[in-house]
Amino acid sequence: MSLARPRFSRAAVLAGARASLPVQVAVIPFALVCGIVAQGQGLSLAEATLMSGLVYAGSAQLLALSHWGNPAPVLAAAFASFVVNLRLALMGPVLAPWLDRLRGWRLWVSLFVMADQNWAMSVGQMQAGRWDAGFLFGSGVLMWFVWVAGTAAGHLLGAAMQPSPGHPLFFSALAVFVAILVTMWRGAADVLPWAVAGAVAAGMARLMPGTSWYIVGGALAGSAAGVLRDRRRSPGQTA
Amino acid sequence: MTLDPWVLAAIGAMALATYLTRAGGYWLFRVVKPPPVVRAMLGYIPGTLFVSYVVPALASGGVQQWAGAAVTIAVMAATRNLAFAILGGTAAAAAVWAAS
Numbered sequence: 001m002s003l004a005r006p007r008f009s010r011a012a013v014l015a016g017a018r019a020s021l022p023v024q025v026a027v028i029p030f031a032l033v034c035g036i037v038a039q040g041q042g043l044s045l046a047e048a049t050l051m052s053g054l055v056y057a058g059s060a061q062l063l064a065l066s067h068w069g070n071p072a073p074v075l076a077a078a079f080a081s082f083v084v085n086l087r088l089a090l091m092g093p094v095l096a097p098w099l100d101r102l103r104g105w106r107l108w109v110s111l112f113v114m115a116d117q118n119w120a121m122s123v124g125q126m127q128a129g130r131w132d133a134g135f136l137f138g139s140g141v142l143m144w145f146v147w148v149a150g151t152a153a154g155h156l157l158g159a160a161m162q163p164s165p166g167h168p169l170f171f172s173a174l175a176v177f178v179a180i181l182v183t184m185w186r187g188a189a190d191v192l193p194w195a196v197a198g199a200v201a202a203g204m205a206r207l208m209p210g211t212s213w214y215i216v217g218g219a220l221a222g223s224a225a226g227v228l229r230d231r232r233r234s235p236g237q238t239a
Numbered sequence: 240m241t242l243d244p245w246v247l248a249a250i251g252a253m254a255l256a257t258y259l260t261r262a263g264g265y266w267l268f269r270v271v272k273p274p275p276v277v278r279a280m281l282g283y284i285p286g287t288l289f290v291s292y293v294v295p296a297l298a299s300g301g302v303q304q305w306a307g308a309a310v311t312i313a314v315m316a317a318t319r320n321l322a323f324a325i326l327g328g329t330a331a332a333a334a335v336w337a338a339s
Binding site for chain 2: 046072090091093111177220
């Protein structure tokens with residue numbers, strides 16, 4: 001039956017790009033900030049643009065850039081990227097019902113452009129019963145262009161802007177995540193896992209400042225709490 | 240338009256580490272069939288992941304972040320429109336910032 005459903009249609013690619021437009025607008029300040037920080041750390045325009053194009057992960061880039069040096073810290077930057085982005089390793093499997101139906105470049109490029117925002121929108125599409133992974137690809141490719149162009153623009157703005165750390169520009173990146181969180185609320189069953197996730201993440205962030213283990217730690221603890229609770233309620237079921 | 244070899248090496252290493260997380264997690268789950276507990280946990284991952292991102296940021300933030308987040312949630316819950324929520328929340332944060 002699922003064979004009759006489109007796997008990767010042009011219509012879904014375009015729909016993904018269109019539906020993600022509000023998110024794209026919110027990515028711009030984030031990208032500008034990344035370019036500004038890269039410029040401040042002495043990266044050339046070509047280097048900053050290349051980093052955004054190849055790494056394409058805002059929080060990892062910002063963390064690595066905050067501990068930059070000369071010569072560039074190769075291992076430390078790679079390790080920071082890996083830890084910050086461990087959450088992406090948890091995100092891919094959630095979209096398995098979509099990704100399992102893709103082959104070749106469509107699969108590996110879709111994974112490359114998978115970021116928090118377009119992943120969250122794709123999860124929403126999947127839960128609504130839509131089966132076309134083109135949505136993830138279309139929203140992701142557009143966001144990649146916005147991210148790379150925004151970084152370059154930020155680098156050029158660089159010296160001219162110099163926003164202070166408390167500038168509300170920085171809040172818009174957090175606002176995206178807060179707004180997406182609202183769409184993920186499914187009801188009372190989410191109270192316990194979310195409370196555990198928040199408490200564990202906040203505690204870990206305090207105990208291990210400067211790292212990002214807390215994102216993965218909070219997500220795993222909260223999800224485990226939800227599953228344990230479900231099993232106690234209906235011990236006959238396997239999950 | 241300079242390209243420093245050390246910077247290039249760092250960018251390449253970061254890109255490799257990041258793609259390893261993007262594709263590696265999915266690939267691992269496809270090769271090693273996860274037990275039912277793990278699959279049940281995946282259902283909770285989207286919400287708890289974003290909670291874990293947002294809560295520490297708000298805990299270490301101030302009135303600007305709290306006001307911004309409150310308005311973002313209120314607008315999103317009322318309109319279900321991402322653009323309005325982000326704009327409203329950022330405007331609230333900017334208002335607090337301008338007033339302080």
